[in-house]
Amino acid sequence: MHPNPLARQRRLGAALLALRLERGYNHAELSRKSGVSASVISRTENPFGDVHRKPGLLSVRRLLDALDVARGSDMWSLVEGFAEDAVTGRWWDVPAYTRMGDGQRTYALVEAGASTIREYAGLLLPGIVQTAEYARHRVVAVTGDGPVADPDCIVRGRIERQRQTIGTGHVQYQLVLEEQAIRRRPVPAEVMLEQLHHLLELMNGEQVSVRVVPVGAQLAAGYAPRAPYAHVTYPDMDDPPIVVVDNVTRSLLVTEPDEVSGYAQLHYRLREAALSDADSAAYIREAAGELAATM
Incomplete structure (x- = not known):
């Protein structure tokens, strides 16, 4: 690697x-x-x-x-x-990916060669775990990726990011999701159902942890995230960790050691407040079953 x-x-x-x-x-x-x-x-x-x-x-x-x-x-x-x-x-420099959007290029850059990715998402599932159809519907709905971005490139980029990280089996991926990201339907029901099943499949891997934070979870004061983020570390301990924060219009990089360690502590607190991995999987299966019953 x-x-x-x-x-x-x-x-x-x-x-x-x-x-x-x-x-x-x-x-x-x-x-x-x-x-x-x-x-x-x-x-x-x-x-x-x-x-x-x-x-x-x-x-x-x-x-x-x-x-x-x-x-x-x-x-x-x-x-x-x-x-x-x-x-x-860099895999995203080839023509198939060059128009996948500056924000996604930044995520791909930070994720490259990672050993751990600790990610938080509030209302939407993060790009790195999205199915192609979920990603396509979200890309069509959002126009903020800029005029040079191409929907097909964005979708291919998200799928390739998943393959280059979670798909390698070498990256420890810890995702903390708000309950709304599971219950909300930002895409058609059949697409959301496929996405929930895909998330459950990813959770079968030993390297992937997904925890759901219920709406009523008790969070310590000061530990309520304001935006989605990813805290990324690398195999070489001398390569300093980086945090990417998604502020809707662009991806911001956090590199100051004190701030980066603050995000690591935030993620630990969020995981502690969330359901366990097993209970989160059960929750997602229940949500998928309820969704299927409405179709």
């Missing part, structure tokens, strides 16, 4: 920033010495201006030379390795 490219971009930026400060250069001085523009140096050190922009390997090597890092040294190999990991092929 490839390392997460965004985590490696962060480590690349941190390493180059530390080297520049250690050598006493500002951006302009390093630019003159390396031949790399100051704007490129700034973007490489801080990748969050545009997380989908890949660093340039040639620029990184020029910067290392200008920073007097010996070629073949441990430091050179480490930093060059971060850069190479950051530019590795």
